[in-house]
Amino acid sequence: MxxxxxxxxxxxxxxxxxxxxxxxxxxxxxxxxxxxxxxxxxxxxxxxxxxxxxxxxxxxxxxxxxxxxxxxxxxxxxxxxxxxxxxxxxxxxxxxxxxxxxxxxxxxxxxxxxxxxxxxxxxxxxxxxxxxxxxxxxxxxxxxxxxxxxxxxxxxxxxxxxxTARNKTPRIYTEKTVKSLQIGKGTILSEGDSVAIIAIGVMVHKALMAAENLRKEGINVTVIDMHTIKPIDTELLDDLANNVQGIVTVEDHSIIGGLGSAVSEYLSENNPTRVVKIGVDDRFGESGGSEELLELVGLTIESIESAVRSIVEL
Missing domain, CATH: 3.40.50.970 (Thiamin diphosphate (ThDP)-binding fold, Pyr/PP domains)
Structure with a gap:
């Protein structure tokens, strides 16, 4: 990609x-x-x-x-x-x-x-x-x-x-590559054998940036755009669980009931895998700039990198 x-x-x-x-x-x-x-x-x-x-x-x-x-x-x-x-x-x-x-x-x-x-x-x-x-x-x-x-x-x-989101974000796809998207199927943006980062929405770009930084440390990460949260792509989840050390989910959403929950619910019953969830903790937001608020609640490139390292270092 x-x-x-x-x-x-x-x-x-x-x-x-x-x-x-x-x-x-x-x-x-x-x-x-x-x-x-x-x-x-x-x-x-x-x-x-x-x-x-x-x-x-x-x-x-x-x-x-x-x-x-x-x-x-x-x-x-x-x-x-x-x-x-x-x-x-x-x-x-x-x-x-x-x-x-x-x-x-x-x-x-x-x-x-x-x-x-x-x-x-x-x-x-x-x-x-x-x-x-x-x-x-x-x-x-x-x-x-x-x-x-x-x-x-x-x-x-x-x-x-x-x-959908209010603010502009970098494009993840091109006019050509976007045609491969399919409802119900996650999209693999980069492949690695250490950890998989599954992200949605505005956090997909940050996941890609984290993966790029981690690659410089010798940690090769798979990045998934799980644009369909329901029905979640269970075939892809099984494939990831069988081939990486763990999974990090990243979402600009409560950690309760969102992407991380959907991934954990399936894997806990079908293919137990270590999952680290990054999202908004059990709290409300505040008024401020977009990046300022994402940093406030821990939705940063650095937090994604730390979560990946926590799995690799186990």
């Missing part, structure tokens, strides 16, 4: 994807006041007749999506990640329980959201949606992967929740 290049925010990729699939007349876009922030506004500008703007009414947004899905449409509904949680019951009972298919996008997820403050920093969204049957959970690492994965949802068989 080539070195990351400058890119956009994953929310930009979501907006681009909506335009790319707009030729399909089934596609409808639903907003809850924040179309400019989630980038669904790009679709609205070109296709106002297929856009429903509901104002600050997230619960209504989800049930309108359910109604449209029941009529054969493919709804894409978006707001801030933290505000999707207000509609948890509607996602559960209105979408997933009857087996309807609509796609929820929660933008501005994680501590990385920064200056919006702790009330807007959703660090539990992935955990919530993982618990719902008939629900796929995605967290792209850059704008290109957000575009590709969102486009794949057009003909997907069940409802989904996709978390």
């Amino acid at each position: 080539s070195a990351p290049s400058t890119g956009g925010a994953s929310r930009d990729g979501y907006g681009k994807a909506l335009l790319n699939i707009a030729d399909d007349p089934r596609v409808v876009v639903i907003e809850a006041d924040l179309g400019k922030s989630t980038k669904s506004c790009l679709f609205r500008e070109k296709y106002p007749e297929r856009t429903v703007s509901l104002g600050i009414a997230e619960q209504n947004m989800v049930l309108v999506a359910a109604g449209l899905a029941s009529c054969g449409k493919v709804p894409f509904a978006s707001t801030f990640a933290i505000f999707t949680e207000r509609a948890f019951e509607q996602v559960r009972n209105g979408l997933a329980r009857p087996g309807l298919v609509a796609h929820i996008c929660g933008s501005h997820g994680g501590i990385h959201t920064g200056t919006d403050g702790s009330s807007a920093q959703s660090i539990e969204d992935l955990a919530l949606y993982r618990t719902i049957p008939n629900m796929t959970v995605l967290h792209p690492s850059d704008d290109l992967s957000a575009t590709e994965l969102t486009q794949q949802l057009l003909d997907y068989h069940e409802s989904s929740y996709t978390r």
